[in-house]
Amino acid sequence: MPAIRDLAQFDRNSGNWLERAVFNHRVLFILACALITAVLGLQIAKLEVNASFDKMIPQSHPYIQNYFENRARLGGLGNVVRVVVRNEQGDIFDPRFLELTKQVNDQLFLTPGVDRAWMKSVWMSGVRWTEVTEEGFRGGPVMPEVFDGSPQATEEFMRNIRSAGLVGSLVGKDYKSLMYIVPLMEFDPATGKRIDYAALSRSLEDNVRGKFGEAGKVSVHIVGFAKLVGDLIDGMLQVITYFGIAAAVAAGVIYLYTRCVRSTVLVLLCSCVAVIWLLGCIRLMGYYLDPYSVLVPFLVFAIGVSHAAQKMNGIMQDIGRGTHKYVAARYTFRRLFLAGFTALLADAVGFGVLMVIDIPVIKDLALTASIGVAMLIFTNLLLLPVALSFVGVSKAASERSLAKEAATATGRGQQGVWLFLSRFTTRPWALGAVFASLVLGIAGFFVSLDVKIGDLDAGAPELRPESRYNVDSAYIGGHYRLSNDQFVVIVKTRDEMCADYRVLKETESLTWALRQVPGVQSASAMSDNIINLVSGLQEGNPKWLSVSRNPALLGTAAQWTLTDNPDVVDTACSTIPVFAYLTDHKAETLKGVVALVEKFAAEHDSEDLRFLLAAGPAGIEAVTNIVVEKANRLMLLYVYAAVVVLCFITFRSWRAVIVAVIPLVLTSILCEALMAVLGIGIKVATLPVIALGVGIGVDYALYLLSVQLQNQRAGMTLGEAYAQAMEFTGKVVALVGVTLAAGVVTWAWSPIKFQADMGILLTFMFVWNMVGALILIPALSHFLLRTQADRVPQAPAVRDEAAELPASTTEQPGPADEKARKHATGGERKNVSPLIRPAANPLGQR
Incomplete structure (x- = not known):
């Protein structure tokens, strides 16, 4: 475009x-943006951090x-x-320790959001003991009604614990600790509001661990979803501080590139x-x-900085050529705008395809991220150019930009890198790059076969192994x-049928089968209570330790169970939870349990008896793994289909689409291989990474390949076109890769492990997509996008590009086209190095 120094022209x-x-x-326009910023900025103070x-x-x-249909009957078997x-x-x-634990019990019982009816501890009257005597059954609360700490009361308490079988459940195996099982409700019935997990966690820390824990005397351990x-x-609040670090790193990278303070500040402000x-x-x-x-603002900021760098670079070069800053901004x-x-x-x-994942928190992430991109x-396609039309760039920065462009002809400094990369347009280098990529892809594919679905570590994989939790x-x-x-497996039958012989026998069979699954510590159900009670009614004779066919005995035992153990069956006597306690929640452990229950249900379900999955923390996580495994490939299929369509609309060439997409595919394969090597499973936290890497990574091809194709259509050879594209957009592509990586690499230090994993994987994908675009695009172009000019460079007037480029590029330029080319390039080419000569370019010179 012609350089206009006088704005009046x-x-x-x-x-x-x-x-x-x-x-x-x-x-x-700027005033409107400022007003919107002020209004929305005031809303941030009211933004909640919760889950x-x-x-x-x-x-x-x-x-x-x-689970949802039977939640009310299961008594808090989800969020505990x-x-x-x-x-x-x-x-x-x-006695002093018992008095302290009584105070802990009271504190937990009165904590807002606790489902008090289902809370369990030795201090709760609903936790009872039962034993068989010559006169029949005898029982009562585990904690004596009057406990004064005397040796007699202590001995009674000890006997009650053994009779209730609480060792290993509510009493530690070494008799040194007591457990409180505290079910939570999703909404606080007193206020009607969703439970504030941050406040609940602080309450547990301050009012339980902080209040009752004493170094060297009493220790408190807390686990569960809410904690x-x-x-x-708490880790999120620390991660938010990394936002400033990411901004500082991005500012440093941009400033080193531009050496202009005002434009660097403006880029950061717009983002x-x-x-x-x-x-x-x-x-x-x-x-x-x-x-x-909470990670979405980081991504939006990084994407904004990278796209803003493209606009800033174009304006900087136009001002360096003498164009008025207002005109340069409009140019x-x-x-x-269209490319951006x-x-x-x-x-x-890349964000939108995450909507296919049937997990609300991921759908919310996809929605908020899509809003951020909008x-x-x-802010970056409209506000930034308008703001730059006021402030421009420093004279030194614009002159430095042109000096760097002129240095391309001699290959000095960093321009030598662009000249080196242009070698990949030649056959030997192209063959080497394609062969190396093929080897990497095959090796990465076989390594990626070891990547697992779900968690691979015991404990909470969301946190570091050394974390308090x-x-x-x-x-x-x-x-x-x-x-x-x-x-938890849910056994459903008709009302008042829980004591039926067939129901109990099938439940007993499922419980026995679960105990044989690797990774299952123990399993229990109502059938165990019934068997023990029936045996007790027969003076404890071990011959009765099986499900009796006597309906009178079963009915009596069921009534006792409903009274003393309401958590093992609902009051309607139709819903029986079967509990399996696992050694861990690793993917393989959960998969084995699910497979066993599905097979058992297929063989034993009937019209009036069904075995349903799933409840309990591990059961819900098992279902989550199933959804993640199904969504993984479907999500990749959708994101690649969408990227292919966008690339085809942009390039109008199936060959160009292949050139753009192959580097993304290679990066996706290598990312999964990296996950296998680092022991990172595919789960809710890591599932979005590959989709985001592909959706954002295609930016490199859109900027670089568009310029290269336009240059080829203007008559350049592939080598010339790529070198020109590297000068105009390639260096900014490298800058984009660095700024994107800088925006997420700080996550690697997060105390939240899945955020650290996401930071490592996204950094890898952003950098590797950049490297792949700079090397594989010219290499693949050598085989797929060469024109007649590459074969017969001495006869530029006779070009037949029909076999190489899309139909839109095969038309011979007429007088109007030549006139448009002169207008776009600023006049005739005169003694300009072929590596830096201007070209008609819809993306603009950078």
């Missing part, structure tokens, strides 16, 4: 309607629907906190405006930040047989 009514509407009213148990699970899956208090200087029978989420929220708008909209829509969505808008819009649309696709269309989890797992990894 520029036609303000030129350009499309959007350009005229924005730039001809730029003061009003929801229900949103973390695949709600529409049939197994989870079974387990608190263990340990006497470090004695055992649980120490885990509370720790994650921050997009983040402010996003957070304000999240609040207005009634959403909140959770451990997953850059014309050249880059397409690239942001590809980013949105904000970038306004995982230390607590390890202690409880080592001292109790009823682990927090509880898998």
Whole structure:
């Protein structure tokens, strides 16, 4: 485009309607953006940081629907906190320790959000003991009604624990600790509001661990979803501080590239405006930040900085050629808006395909991220050029930009890198690059076969192994047989049928089968209670330790069970939970249990008796793994299909689409291989990574390949076209890769392990997509996108590109086309190096 120094010579009514509407009213546009920023910025102060148990699970899956339909009858078998208090200087029978545990019980019982009817501990009257005597059954609460700490009361308490069989469940195996099982409700009945897990976690820390724990005397261990989420929220607040570090790193990278303070600050401000708008909209829509969505502002900021760098570079070069800053901003808008819009649309696709994952928290992440990308269309494609039309860039920065461009002809400095990369357009280098990529792809594919679905570590994989939560989890797992990894099978029959012989016999068979599955510590159900009670009615004769066919005995035992153990059957006598306590919640362990139950149900289900999956923390996680495994390939299929369509619309050439997509495919394969090597499973936290890497990674091809193709259509050879594209956009592609990686690499230091995993994987994908684009695009172009000019360079007037480029490029340029080319390039080419000569370019010169 012609360099216009005098603003009076520029036609303000030129350009499309959007350009005229924005730039001809730029003061009003900036004021409107400032007003929106102020309004949405005020909403951020009201934004909540929380999480929801229900949103973390695949709600529409049939197994989870079974859980929801029977949740009220199962008595808190989903969202449960387990608190263990340990006497470090004695055992649980120490009167002072027992008095302290009574206070802990009262504190937990009165905590808002606790489902008190189902809370369990030795201090709860619903926890009872039963024994057989010569006169019949005798029983009562485990904790004596009057406990004064005397030796007699202590001996009675000890006897009651043994009679109730609480060792390993509510009493530690070493008799040094007591457990409290605290079910939670999703909504606080007193306020009607969703439970604030951050507040609940702080309450447990301050009012239980902080109040009753004493170093060297009493230790408190807390596990469960609510505590885990509370720790994650605490980690989130630390991660938010990394935002400033990411911004500083991005600012340093951009400044080193431009050496212009004003444009660097402007780029960061526009990206921050997009983040402010996003957070304000999240609040207005009634959403909140959770451990997953808190990462979205980082991604939006990184994407915004990378796209802003493209606009800044174009304006900087135009100003260096003598163009007025206002005209340079409009020129850059014309050249880059369509390409930037397409690239942001590809980013949105990467987020949008996450909607196929049937987990609400991931759908929320996809929605908020898509909104964030939409904000970038306004802040980075419109607001940034308008702002730069006021402030411009420093004279030194613009002159330095042109000096770097002129250095290309001699290959000095970093320009030698671009000349080196242009060698990949030649056959020997292209063959080497393609062969090396093929070897990497095959090796990566075989390594990626070892990647697993779900968690691969014991404890809470969301947190570091050395975290307080995982230390607590390890202690409880080592001292109790009823682990927090509880898998529950729901046995459904007709009302008042729970004591039927067939129902109990089938339940007993399932319980026995579960005990044989590797990874199952123990299993129990109502049938065990019935068997023990029937045997007790027969003076404890072991011959009666099986399900009796006598309906009178079964009915009597069922009545006792309903009274003393309401958690093993509902009051309608139709829903029986079968409990399996697992050694861990690794994917293989869960898969074995699910396979066993599915097979058992297929063989034993009938019209009036069904075995349903699934409840309990481990059961719900097993279903989540099923959904993740199904969504993994489907999600990749959708994201690649969308990227292929976008690339075809942009390039109008199936060959160009292949050139653009193959580097993305290679990166996806290598990312899964890296996950296998690092021991990172495919789960809710890592599932979005590959889709995001593909959706954002295609930006490199959109910017680089578009310029290369346009240059080839203007008559350049492949080598010339690629070198020109590298000068105009290639260096900014490298800058984009670095800034994107800088925006997420700080996650690697997060105390939240899945955020650290996401940071490592996204950094790998952003950098490797950049490297793949810079090397594989020219190499693949040598085989797929060469024109006649590459074969007969001495006869540029006779070019037949029909076999090589899309139909839109095969038309011979007429006088009007030549005139348009001269207008776009600023006149005839005169003594210009073939590596830096201008070309008609819809993306603009950078």
